[in-house]
Amino acid sequence: METLASLGDGFAIALTWQNLLLAFLGCFLGTVMGALPGLGPSNGVAILIPLAFTLGLGATPSLILLTSVYYGAMYGGRISSILLNIPGDEPAMMTCLDGHPMAKKGMAGEALSLSGIASFVGAFFATWGLILLAPQLVKIALLFGPAEYFALFALAFMTLGGVSSTNQAKSAFAAALGLGLATIGVDTQTGVPRFTFGEVHLYDGLDFLVAIVGLFALSEVFIFLEHRHGGSETEGRKLEIGRLYPPLSMIKSCIPTMLRTSFLGFLAGVLPGAGASLGSFISYSMEKRLVDKEGTFGTGDPRGVAAPEAGNNAAAGGALVPMLALGVPGSGTTAVLLAVLLALNITPGPLLFTQNPDVVWGLIAALFIANFMLLAMNIPMVGLFTRVLMIPSRVLMPIVAMVSFVGIYGISGSSFDLLVMIGFGVMGWALRKLDVPLVPIILGTLLGNAMENNLRRAITIDNGNWWTLVDSPLAIGLWTIALIGFVLPLIVGRRVKARMHKRRDEEGAISD
Amino acid sequence: MSFTAIRGLIAAGLVGVVAVAANAQDYSFENPECIAPANPGGGWDFTCRQVGKSLQDLGLIDQTMQVVNLAGGGGGVAFAEVVNKRGDDNDLIVAASSATATRLAQGAYPGNTMDQVRWLASIGADYGVIAVASDSEIDTLPQLLDQIKSDPTTISIAGGSAVGGWDHLKVLIAANTYGIEDVRSVKYIAFDGGGEAVTQLLAGSVQAFTGDISEAKGFVDSGDIKVIAVLSPERLGGEFSDFPTAREQGIDAIGANWRGFYAPGGMSDDAYDAWVAKIADLYASDEWKAVMDANGLAPLDLQGAEFQQFVAESVAKIQDISREIGIIK
Amino acid sequence: MSDRIFGLFGVFLAIGFAVSALTIEESFLSDAVGPKAFPLIVATILGLSSAVIALRPDPEPAWPALGRLVEIVAAVVVMILYAELLPVAGFVTATAFAAGYLAWRLGSGPVEAALTGVGTSVGIYVIFHLVLGLSLARGPWGF
Numbered sequence: 006m007e008t009l010a011s012l013g014d015g016f017a018i019a020l021t022w023q024n025l026l027l028a029f030l031g032c033f034l035g036t037v038m039g040a041l042p043g044l045g046p047s048n049g050v051a052i053l054i055p056l057a058f059t060l061g062l063g064a065t066p067s068l069i070l071l072t073s074v075y076y077g078a079m080y081g082g083r084i085s086s087i088l089l090n091i092p093g094d095e096p097a098m099m100t101c102l103d104g105h106p107m108a109k110k111g112m113a114g115e116a117l118s119l120s121g122i123a124s125f126v127g128a129f130f131a132t133w134g135l136i137l138l139a140p141q142l143v144k145i146a147l148l149f150g151p152a153e154y155f156a157l158f159a160l161a162f163m164t165l166g167g168v169s170s171t172n173q174a175k176s177a178f179a180a181a182l183g184l185g186l187a188t189i190g191v192d193t194q195t196g197v198p199r200f201t202f203g204e205v206h207l208y209d210g211l212d213f214l215v216a217i218v219g220l221f222a223l224s225e226v227f228i229f230l231e232h233r234h235g236g237s238e239t240e241g242r243k244l245e246i247g248r249l250y251p252p253l254s255m256i257k258s259c260i261p262t263m264l265r266t267s268f269l270g271f272l273a274g275v276l277p278g279a280g281a282s283l284g285s286f287i288s289y290s291m292e293k294r295l296v297d298k299e300g301t302f303g304t305g306d307p308r309g310v311a312a313p314e315a316g317n318n319a320a321a322g323g324a325l326v327p328m329l330a331l332g333v334p335g336s337g338t339t340a341v342l343l344a345v346l347l348a349l350n351i352t353p354g355p356l357l358f359t360q361n362p363d364v365v366w367g368l369i370a371a372l373f374i375a376n377f378m379l380l381a382m383n384i385p386m387v388g389l390f391t392r393v394l395m396i397p398s399r400v401l402m403p404i405v406a407m408v409s410f411v412g413i414y415g416i417s418g419s420s421f422d423l424l425v426m427i428g429f430g431v432m433g434w435a436l437r438k439l440d441v442p443l444v445p446i447i448l449g450t451l452l453g454n455a456m457e458n459n460l461r462r463a464i465t466i467d468n469g470n471w472w473t474l475v476d477s478p479l480a481i482g483l484w485t486i487a488l489i490g491f492v493l494p495l496i497v498g499r500r501v502k503a504r505m506h507k508r509r510d511e512e513g514a515i516s517d
Numbered sequence: 518m519s520f521t522a523i524r525g526l527i528a529a530g531l532v533g534v535v536a537v538a539a540n541a542q543d544y545s546f547e548n549p550e551c552i553a554p555a556n557p558g559g560g561w562d563f564t565c566r567q568v569g570k571s572l573q574d575l576g577l578i579d580q581t582m583q584v585v586n587l588a589g590g591g592g593g594v595a596f597a598e599v600v601n602k603r604g605d606d607n608d609l610i611v612a613a614s615s616a617t618a619t620r621l622a623q624g625a626y627p628g629n630t631m632d633q634v635r636w637l638a639s640i641g642a643d644y645g646v647i648a649v650a651s652d653s654e655i656d657t658l659p660q661l662l663d664q665i666k667s668d669p670t671t672i673s674i675a676g677g678s679a680v681g682g683w684d685h686l687k688v689l690i691a692a693n694t695y696g697i698e699d700v701r702s703v704k705y706i707a708f709d710g711g712g713e714a715v716t717q718l719l720a721g722s723v724q725a726f727t728g729d730i731s732e733a734k735g736f737v738d739s740g741d742i743k744v745i746a747v748l749s750p751e752r753l754g755g756e757f758s759d760f761p762t763a764r765e766q767g768i769d770a771i772g773a774n775w776r777g778f779y780a781p782g783g784m785s786d787d788a789y790d791a792w793v794a795k796i797a798d799l800y801a802s803d804e805w806k807a808v809m810d811a812n813g814l815a816p817l818d819l820q821g822a823e824f825q826q827f828v829a830e831s832v833a834k835i836q837d838i839s840r841e842i843g844i845i846k
Numbered sequence: 847m848s849d850r851i852f853g854l855f856g857v858f859l860a861i862g863f864a865v866s867a868l869t870i871e872e873s874f875l876s877d878a879v880g881p882k883a884f885p886l887i888v889a890t891i892l893g894l895s896s897a898v899i900a901l902r903p904d905p906e907p908a909w910p911a912l913g914r915l916v917e918i919v920a921a922v923v924v925m926i927l928y929a930e931l932l933p934v935a936g937f938v939t940a941t942a943f944a945a946g947y948l949a950w951r952l953g954s955g956p957v958e959a960a961l962t963g964v965g966t967s968v969g970i971y972v973i974f975h976l977v978l979g980l981s982l983a984r985g986p987w988g989f
Contacts, residue, residue: 051556052978055566150722151706174898178856181892185863185885191591191625192881193707196681199870199881200863205597205627208590223925226948230917231910233953277713332735333712343712347731354735399952403945404966406925411941411970414932415980416556418587419594423929431922438907439852455709457884461877462706466673466722469878585981680877706877 008136015366018065019374027062027070028371032378035077040085042222042405043214043412045094046078046321047337054345064349064364069371071345072325075338076128076375079281079321080383083120083314088113088393089405091222095213096281096317098447099289101221103302103309110305113391114249119307120314121383122256123263127315128376130267131274131322135329136369139358142275142323143330149276151462152474156483157276158456161283163487164290165445175441183449184456186211193454194461206421213450215413215422219429220436220443222409227434229402249387251307259311262292270316274323280336281320282451286444288316294490322372329353329365544791549582551778552611554595556588564612564776568640568799577795592617593626600633605783610637610792614776615683618828622835623681623845631832635789636825637778638796642817643729645687645748645772646760647674650718651740658746658766661725662695669702675723677711677732684711686838687748687772688727691763693838694770700842718742729774730757748772753815775817775831777824793821848907853900860893917951924948936985937975941967 018024031053038049050071057067082097087104100120107116134142149157165176189200190210201207266288273284292312293302302309320336327333332353334340346353351361358365393401413422433443460474467473475481549572551565562584569582587595595611603609611634621631647658655661665672676684685707689700697703706723708714711732718726719741726733726742730753736742746763747753748771753760763770780792797820819827839845867885910918928944946963954962974980 048556051562052980055570055979147716147720150717150720172899172904174895174902175904177891177895178899181860181888181895184888185892188885188888191679193679193709194877194879195872195881196623196625196679197871197881199885200866203627205590205593208593208625209588227918227921229952230921231914233917233951277716327716331712331716333716334710340710352731352735355739355741356735399949399954400958400962402952403948403962406948407941407945407966407970410925410928410944411937411974411980411982415974415978415982416586417589418585418981419589420929420932421589421594423932424926427922427925427929430925431918434918438909439848440904440907458707458709460884461879462708462722464879465704465706465877468670583981 011362011366012136012370015370018363018367019069019370024066024069024371025374027066028073028375028378031070031073032077032375032382035074036081036379036383039078039081040093041408041412042085042091042093043218043409045214046075047341048416049078050074050338050341064351065367067345067349068364068368071342072368072371073375075342076321076372077379079318080121080124080379083124084117084390087116087120088390089225091225091405092217095217095447095451096285098217098444099285099313100310102289103306106305107310111247112305113394114247114387115251115255116310117387117390118249118384119251119255119259120310121380123259123311123314124318125376125380126263127267127270127318128322131271131319132369132372132376134271135322135325139326139330142326146276146327146331148479151459151466152476153480153483154459155456155463155474156480158452160483160487161287161448161452163491164287172440176445179441179443179445180449183446184453186216187450187453188457193458206419210454211425211450212417212422213447215426216429216450217447218409218413219426220433220446222405223426223430224433224437226402226406227430228437229398249391255307259308262296262308262311263315266292266312266316267319270319271323274320275326277327277333280324281317284320285313285317286448289313329357330355544787546578546608548608549578549580550609551582551584552595552599552609553584553586554588554592554611556586561612562586571799572795577798591620591625593620596626596629599781600629604781606781607784607788610778610780613779615774618831619683619686619835622832623839631828634779634782635784636828637780637792638820638824639775639777639817640796640800642773642775642815643731644753644815645774646728646730646733646744647688647691647746648726648733648742648744649724651743653724656745658691658763658768661745662692662697665692665703666697669704672725673704673706673723674725674727675706675708675714675717676727677708677714679707680705681839683774684727686835689838689842690772691748691768691770694768715742749815773815773817796820849903850900853896856896856899857893860889860896863892864889921948921951932983936987937982938967938971939985941970
């Protein structure tokens, strides 16, 4: 009851014309920045900080603006994933897998609407979770020491089997490549440079945004260059747009998926160091394991669109829990938001809810408002978004390429990063030709450092004892899920399939 | 670590906003520019943006200071760019902190030394703390160091910087001063930022925490952790005055994380003096003290030659200890 | 055949990665695992999966004809030139040329390519620099 009263106060703070206008502005800019490849939520928020200070906004209005950008970017990332097969930001990577195939089937409008609804559901439940469960959830975060984090990341990689490729060896290759790329740079545990070849630009490691934009966006440009056979076929991209809104039955069939993945994504978000990308990834792979009986995931299954979108938006809300209650950023974006809080003289941490209730509840109310606004903004705009597909690729692709370049250059100011990005583009093109999935590479570069560091922290804390990795009930539980849920089916599944093949062969031989 | 940097710099920025008139300056800049050697959102980025904005608000500069992000190599890319390509640019300043000095001292910017640039001024400092969980049996710094001395494997210390980074060095300075011969036996676990390190202290994964005072403040207030030593020369003011210093416990160790600016090595003396004066104006104000108290930020009022001297000394000191523990040869 | 070459390449990559990992200079100050162990584990997975790819190849992908390949190489060269010349020529000029080139190679006529180039470049400049305030390369004319 007390909670609801506080929430009421929060709405009283958030529902002023100025704050509503800021939320609207933030939602709009966030959606745009989320959709542009190269500008993810964290850079989007960072870019707008000077605006908040220039406008002379107080703590609560600034936070309303910036968290609206944050939620908006989470919505926006899906747009380019679905329409162009280029993730607008890293959590939207999983939305490509089924979203773009849907668009190819002429269901772009439906995919966009459905993912918009899924985003709303994920964010809606996450915001309630933030209100009702924040103090209890902090205790969950405290259960995760280095060994448990390592087990969690290992679980994520083991679920890779079958997410995006039929050839497991190629999935494993891609994951190892990503993990290997992540080891480039100064080793944070000992301070020695690794695989940098004396190049100072590499000391900080490879920025995963550079990798993601190169692998997805530039390689797409190369594919178009490859397929242009003279002027007449340049319109080969023309896709049917079809209906804009999904039938009710499609939404209904996705409801259980959305609810499950909202929960899972929220949990992933609550753990600092896991974040939205892991949230959308685990949501997709778990849901595939659970409901994909006919093997339609990856070919444009609506549930494959709903799952990662509900998951990543729920994770975005979940990531606010450790940020507010512990002062620990659960993702790149919350790290920037945390910096803003500190800049505004607000110390996040265990006492934030009692010391600055106006800020916390104003923020939470703003999250609700932003979420409804985003739904109201995104669904009617689906028709507008799908127009992108009508731009001929000879015009669209140069724009995509240049936006990618400027996104990277505008953030880092480094020509070297652009060269690395071009390298990734060529690599992405070759790997696509060879049918090597790109998602595991990104997952590897995203999680590689955290995975290695947690492994080494765990073992160093236990003075070199590797058994520490399976020393707690939680760690054992995670390893069990990984082995029984994902590795065993691969082995058993193959054997069963082989046996069925054999039997069919034998039957065939008899019938002959 | 970066969050504390941000905090300090924002504090500086806020001060700038509230500070009033400024001295007349003879030298004016055409295109004032500040390089933040990191991506937007980091500590150095905030230094540039907030100080730039405040300088303009105060009328100390006429134009908007352009902020350029030049990330890479923990600041090394920007340092090399300034030395090699912008060596005589009078309009340029670059954000720096203890981390810059640490990397320069350890040769982590290949081929670059601190003498290649001119050090302008500091805008504040954050003192280091060593803390334990509130239910820990350890109450004082000597107790902690005694236990490390008798069995170093039982104590893991978490911090937000890399091994050999500033959070690590602070512990080693204390351990070294206390007479622990082989400081390499001190078990330091590097986390991604002070917040994560404190969380692992609460989770019970580690036994002690080393970081900046602003990182620890919220958890001290909530009673989750207790600070056993502040690495400042004397007790801090305001609500931080309860924390004992290392010095009063008989361990003469001091660790301050400063933030400031450097400028290209070929900058003219006129321009250098003008920049120094402008930042000094920014620093001076009554509101500044209030902001520092609120943030646990300690005064560090060094400009021009004094600051140059200070950076040189800290580089030398970091070099000594790094050599001793074998990070550099 | 492609997969066999690719797998073999992967094996060499893994060996190179492992050798390179072994030469990492360890400082005196090391944790219990050290900076080499994780790269070595990764190299093992990389090598094993590459070997499997080489031994059990997928069907041959459709590689483009030589002319198309030259097209891609040319685009890569233009992009590299773009990255290198950006700080020299300034953002708007460099981007207009690069976008125009890509539009032309993707099938636009000369006029349309030029318009796409200039439009893209100015549009991005307005949105990213003037509205969002990102610093883009300044060039000799200040834009």
